[in-house]
Amino acid sequence: MEFREDILGAPYEAAELTLRPDDEGPVCATLVRRLVPGSERAVLYVHGYNDYFFQTHLADHYTALGFSFYALDLRKYGRSMRPHQSPNFVRDLAEYDEEIDEAVRIIREEDGHRRLLLNGHSTGGLIGSLWAGRRAGRGLVEGLFLNSPFLSMPAGAAVRTAGGPVVTALGRLAPTRVLPSALNPHYTHSLHKDHQGEWEFDLTLKRPESFPLYAGWLSAIHQGQRRLKRGLGIDVPVLLMASTRSIATTKWTSALHHADAVLRADDIAAEGPRLGRHVTIVRIEGGMHDLVLSGEAARAAVFAELDRWLEAYLDVDLDVDLGVDARPVEA
Template sequence: MEFREDILGAPYEAAELPLRRDAEGEVSATLVRRLVPGSERAVLYVHGYNDYFFQTNLADHFTALGFSFYALDLRKYGRSLRPHQSPNFVRDLAEYDEEIDEAVRIVREVDGHRQLLLNGHSTGGLVGALWAGRRAGRGLVDGLFLNSPFLSMPTAPAVRTVGGPAVTAIARLSPTRVLPSSLNPHYTHSLHKDHKGEWDFDLTLKPAEGFPLFAGWLAAIHQGHRQVRRGLGIDVPVLLMASTASIATTKWHNALHHADGVLRADDIAAQGPRLGRHVTIVRIKGGMHDLVLSGEAARTQVFAELDRWLAAYLPVDETEAVGEHA
């Protein structure tokens, strides 16, 4: 493993993480990092669906607090997607455990950080929460920050009850069958500076129309949601943030700049207590789906709430403080 300058440029570095082959051939993930020299605190960010790491304002905030910043582009996403692969495709969300485990090993054992926060957005929030539940009791992470985690399908309960088993049956027979996608291109347009947003990112890695929606991937999401409803037993403090409002629209609407245009924020908040026994739920007025890319007032609130929670539940390691005063 070798870190080289990332596509974002210095001070970001990236390294390829080789993983076990699957039915499509060679597989790898990508670990991006921005180190804070001498820091023993770190955060590991996991992106959402149809996404990759580009949120440098998030990294700026964490590094200003003294955290080394790491981000994973999961297998078949963003920097890790290869021509022979079906974009974003897995048959079980537990497949991502391999790259998360390896990233955590590098952060802790190779780079020597003693305190680690796992930060997941949208599907990355679901993936990270499931991983943390499976790894409970091992002391691998000290807390979770979940930004609009994908804990529930943005449909009525009756539709989920019927749709989940149907998708699972299709996936069992034809996991790479392409299903009709409800991805709203206006959400990406609300973010990108060339459309109606303020952010710059690669539209080939995060296309507005998205990638094909595979039955196997959607079945894996339904399975993950069932696990959430049963309870995950995460044994570290969790900060869950969601917008105060959602919008479902197939046309452009200015409310996309002030609400979650992808998921149902109320449903996200309702599932929060099932994650573990120590969950803080914060609703962000005017928040977009990716809360850290919201308008200035909303993202200022996001970072203020994050700082307050970090001070309470992930303070500077006491052994560091002792060393400073010894």
């Protein structure tokens, strides 16, 4: 496996993972890494929808704790998008098992890490959870940290129930049909420093208006969430974080900086116990959808609670202030 300097520059490296082609042609994923020499611990980060890895301060936090940091840009996302592909598109979330399996193999076998944490955000949290459920009993990961995972559609229960069969049928019959997107462009604007945010990222890889929303992708999400409803049986400790509140608005408001503007945070927390028998749920006051991109106070709470959990359940020896009250709940 050949790693070269990543688009983020040193100390980040990236390698292209060649995957099985699909009906659109060649397929690849991209594995980004930042090694901590001599470390036996590593974390693998999986991004969300309309997203890619750019959160270097997250990597800073992990590497300061002695974790080598890895991130996957999944097929048809970010660094892995190719001109012949429908961006962000799959028909089944299990398709991502191929790149996650290969990334885990590289981290453990080629790079020699004995302990691995999986960290997923939003859609990446759902994808990673489904993968961990299918790989239970194999000892591939020691824990999961889920940042606002996409465990439930951002709609009322009646709409989710009635709309499910329609979404499934449309995804099967016309998978590449483009549907109206409900993603609010103000969410991305609330993050990017050229608008109302504080972060720098490539707006061609994480678009304010999002990429096309395909019926087949939405059906894949629906099927994954139906599988969650039956229980995933994840056999390692899980830390699930979500904001204390959500916001739905079509206009700009500063409240976007203090709530989840993409998913329903209460629904995320309610679905958490279905992941496995050992799930810790933490609600972050003032948290945005990507909790690690929240304002300074909420971000500090996220990292303090992550550290507390790592020390308690992954036996990571830390010298941190555990005094932040972010309302942990054991489910």
